[in-house]
Amino acid sequence: MSKVIIIGAGGVANVVAKKCAQNDSVFTEVLIATRTVAKADKIVAEIKEHMPDSRAVFTTATVDADNVPELVKLINDFGPKMVINVALPYQDLTIMDACLETGVHYLDTANYEPKDVAKFEYSWQWAYQDRFKEKGLMALLGCGFDPGATQAFTAHHAKHHFQEIHYLDIVDCNNGNHGKAFATNFNPEINIREITANGRYYENGEWVETQPLEISQDIYYPKVATRKSFVLYHEELESLVKHFPTIKRARFWMTFGEAYIKHLNVLEGIGMTSIEPIDFRGMKVAPIEFLKAVLPAPESLAAGYSGQTCIGVQAKGIGKDGQPKVHFVYNVKDHADCYREVQAQGVSYTTGVPAMIGAMLMLNGNWMQPGVWNVEQLDPDPFFDAMNKWGLPINELTDIELVKD
Ligand code: NDP
Structure with a gap:
């Protein structure tokens, strides 16, 4: 109420x-x-x-x-x-x-x-x-999918599967097709700023910086595809390594198709992704803001989007029984199902559902407590129940290493 x-x-x-x-x-x-x-x-x-x-x-x-x-x-x-x-x-x-x-x-x-x-x-x-x-x-x-659900997945690993998490790999695959030459699945300005920045991952207490999209490997996304995936910096890494200090290495991987990277390289090469305003006919315009105005709005991609997203978290470390363990928690979502249900594409859907769930868990008292919180600091169990109920069912795989060292 x-x-x-x-x-x-x-x-x-x-x-x-x-x-x-x-x-x-x-x-x-x-x-x-x-x-x-x-x-x-x-x-x-x-x-x-x-x-x-x-x-x-x-x-x-x-x-x-x-x-x-x-x-x-x-x-x-x-x-x-x-x-x-x-x-x-x-x-x-x-x-x-x-x-x-x-x-x-x-x-x-x-x-x-x-x-x-x-x-x-x-x-x-x-x-x-x-x-x-x-x-x-x-x-x-940060209560979307990544950040958001990925932190609840990590909290679930810690609560139910591991004495100590040592290696954490968050993997985000969009194996969908919206039929456009180039478009971003969420706000273009925020998305392009994220991808064109240097990559970064955490190892042995330090942040290791990489060139944008420098590190890649082929990762098998269960029920979806094997896709080339790239290390990039993502915000939940910062809070996860703080709240789970046993983590020795934490990385975030995302898939990008060749055409996407080619377009991005060209746009970057000619300065269209810059956030520095330029003078244009007496106005100050940041090229990336102009680019956003030209690109399709994320919500406009929804009709006709096919394929699936698969986002998950692989943890490696010492299991509850004291033995070495690797475990993967993930969700697969179909773009067309999202459109049928709420006239949205999968990336908006996988973000919006955890946001509604987080708000519900605050309002019904499950998560409500004063202060500023990241998702992994809260009990993952009611979140998992709600994900299964509200359209993002969670799957688990044990003893198969999808992301290699
Ligand atoms: P959109 O660009 O589609 O929507 C942003 C909305 O915010 C627009 O309606 C825009 O208004 C409005 N807005 C922007 N500035 C203002 C302002 N000053 N005052 C009032 N309204 C404003 O973005 P998305 O819906 O794709 O993304 C929304 C958020 O979700 C972003 O912060 C994004 O980073 C985050 N996100 C998180 C993910 C996760 O998994 N955690 C994944 C994807 C996105 P207008 O219509 O006028 O432009």
Whole structure:
């Protein structure tokens, strides 16, 4: 029986809103507030059309989430228990500030990133720990799939399978086809910034930096395919090695097709991925923002998307019985199924469902506790139950090493 505000109305917000509509005993009133309100109106119209039996009441509003006073007014007017932030990482801190000022809980799916520096880390948001604790409020950071479910998978490894995790490999395969020459599956600006940055992984207490896409190997993704996968830096590595100090090496792998890499190389080579603004006809424009305006919106890829995603976590170490062990926890999701269910592609779906689940586990008290938390710090069991129930069934494989040293 809770009122929530969803901020943002992109690909991920569409899924969060529709999963809240399905889960209407928890989410009774939902306000979708965003910059371009027509996008929120479209989501609500689709809910009315495709989910006429939902008892959840949806409304929409315009908000500039970079502006704290605007957010404070929006929150005070609506009176929610929590805010689900699925706008962009640039807005994390302003929304956290507004939550503190108005006394509501907070959840997001990506860690804070300043707009003018291609850098993301948890330090900015971890610095809110005392303020959230003092106010008796909870902030749950990075509760999408990766980050998010991947940390719950790691917590599950630690709780149910391992005395000590030594080697952790997070693997993310999108074996789908959207039929476009080049497009990104979530916000293009954030996606391209992530991939064109140097790679980084953790080994023996240190971060090892690589060139972008320098390290690769063929990885078998169960039920999906064997795909060339590349090491890149991903934010959950930072919190996982902090919270599981027995980890000796932690890496994140993602698949990219040849055509994708070729397009990216060309765009980078001619400066189109730069975040440095240039003068264009009297205006300051960052090339990557212009590129975003040219590329297909992630949500527009949904219709006709075929194939599957497979995201999982392989852990190696000492099992509960004291013997060496390797274990893999993963989910496979079909793009077309996502479209049929909530008019979304798989990448938005696999992010939006864990966000709804995280919010539910906060609101129903399972996870609720004051302070700033990463997903691996919370009990993975209710999260696993909810993933199985709400569309992202979890599979496990033991004693098969999918990612090699
Ligand atoms: P989109 O670009 O599709 O949507 C972002 C939405 O935020 C848009 O509706 C946009 O408005 C809105 N927005 C942007 N700036 C503001 C602002 N200042 N005020 C109000 N609204 C604003 O992105 P996605 O839906 O693909 O991604 C959403 C989030 O999810 C991102 O933070 C992304 O990094 C994260 N993500 C996390 C994943 C995970 O597994 N953890 C995986 C994929 C994404 P407008 O429509 O006007 O542009």
